[in-house]
Amino acid sequence: MIMRVVLSTYGSRGDVEPLAALAVQLRERGAEAVVCAPPDDDFARLLERAGVPLVGAGQAVREMIAEVTRKQGPNVGRRLPLEELQLRARRIVATQYEAVLSALGGSAGPDDVVVGTGLMPAACGARSAADRVGARWVSVRFQPTTLPSPHHRPYPYPGRPLPEGETDNRVLWEYDRETMKVVFGGVFDEHRVGVGLETVDDVREYVFTRQPWLAADPLLAPWPDDAGADAGVDFGVDVVQTGAWILPDRRRLPEDLRAFLDAGEPPVYVGFGSMGMQQELKGPGRLAIEAAREHGRRVVVHAGWAGLGLSDDGDDCLAVGEINQQALFARCAAVVHHGGAGTTTTATRAGAPQVVPQVVDQPYFAARVAELGIGVAHDGPVPSADSLSQALGQALEPGTARRAREVSGLIRTDGTRVAAGLLGVG
Known part of the structure; x- marks a missing residue:
């Protein structure tokens, strides 16, 4: 049977x-x-x-x-x-x-x-x-x-x-x-x-x-x-x-996304997954885009359930929908996300430094990211452009990137x- x-x-x-x-x-x-x-x-x-x-x-x-x-x-x-x-x-x-x-x-x-x-x-x-x-x-x-x-x-x-x-x-x-x-x-x-x-x-x-x-x-x-x-x-x-429990994703990245990635340095990813409290998340999403630009980084914005969008029509930002995060995160300079277990695991496996604003979801994984030295738990419940810029700056430091790559090989x-x-x- x-x-x-x-x-x-x-x-x-x-x-x-x-x-x-x-x-x-x-x-x-x-x-x-x-x-x-x-x-x-x-x-x-x-x-x-x-x-x-x-x-x-x-x-x-x-x-x-x-x-x-x-x-x-x-x-x-x-x-x-x-x-x-x-x-x-x-x-x-x-x-x-x-x-x-x-x-x-x-x-x-x-x-x-x-x-x-x-x-x-x-x-x-x-x-x-x-x-x-x-x-x-x-x-x-x-x-x-x-x-x-x-x-x-x-x-x-x-x-x-x-x-x-x-x-x-x-x-x-x-x-x-x-x-x-x-x-x-x-x-x-x-x-x-x-x-x-x-x-x-x-x-x-x-x-x-x-x-x-x-x-x-x-x-x-x-x-x-x-x-x-x-x-x-x-x-x-x-x-x-x-x-x-990891589901392998073998989907090819869309042509426009691959062209965007190939056109410059690795971007910063911003997305809050299945979190659905739209008004509570759109503000941090816009601030994260500003923070990435302050560091001279391009941005990939994932709409997700919060409906995040671009703040303007600048060619340094690209909005995406449902995507192969396993492939995308491996090509990102940093990942700004909500701290869910799946996204944290995917970003860690990809060796991408992380920033987790603690306005939603998982302060636990934010803390673990910081403890492992693979990213930053945003300090404080209400992010500002300055605070997110500071957190992202720490995540983009060479030492954080090296540590993220080291830990990526340790994930089972x-x-x-x-x-x-x-x-x-x-």
Whole structure:
């Protein structure tokens, strides 16, 4: 009997592309692998290029972001009321459950597996679908700060801010356990009862499991050896780090981009990926273009979900859409980006110095870039032309470029092979 693996997420491209990478590896080894993900057009095209079937789950993420932004304004994560969050969680739990169950054909063989990640409600729905048919469940995260550890704080949720003044991460992660119960526990149990499953006392532990996978490079995003327990406190996890799941991109760069790259010195890349808070990002995007020009550098601007564009019609800037970042970053003098796990890994592998303005997404990876000496974590939450110019200047220094090239050869590329072996495929 052929082993089937259903890879489930609801999130941005940073969640979908790694699952596509693992699916390719599994299919090459003879397993059946499909991805359950939001039906955004760019996700569909990505999976089609990879030769991986897509089972659409719920509402397209870009549509959801636009809908919530119209109601709540651009700072969605800070303003969404708890009641609205739970309402949307109910929908995501139900649609992800149905998508995963459909991908499994309503039943599972003895070797079938569901691998789940993405937003917590999506992981809840996928876990319930696995339980419903008796499939094995594997929880995966793409960066370490979402997993309980004495070395970092949990993220706050709307309506449940972290206790003011509390600095003990042991206390904060216990608070996070209760937060998960308050925010998602009732929603999860309500759905499970509706589909004939037992309720769960600890939703975080049940969904993440006590042995979650960390699909991140061990140099860029290490999991500390002592992160499972500290001073006798059980953090509830024994993390398995596989390495990053990287999807090789063999697409040729467009003719106009290749001509632009060939016409002068390596440019600076500016792009914020799937981050969709348009007004919050367009300002830093324009400032990054100004900063690059101050250093005499040309610029490649990636529109992304934030809709970044050129500030004028100067011939020193080129706007691009969906592109082979693996090929492009290797020809860039520096990469200014949002700090997502995938973009950080791609830029590091390419040997490109990085600047990560900490207005969005991942201050964790910004800090790691700085600690490794391969770029700069922009200092302060509100960038200016001067502050970005200073950060970019540091990234463009010869020593930073040398260090970036050195570290590029240390990034592992066997993450999907490790994960496939752990799943027992091939």
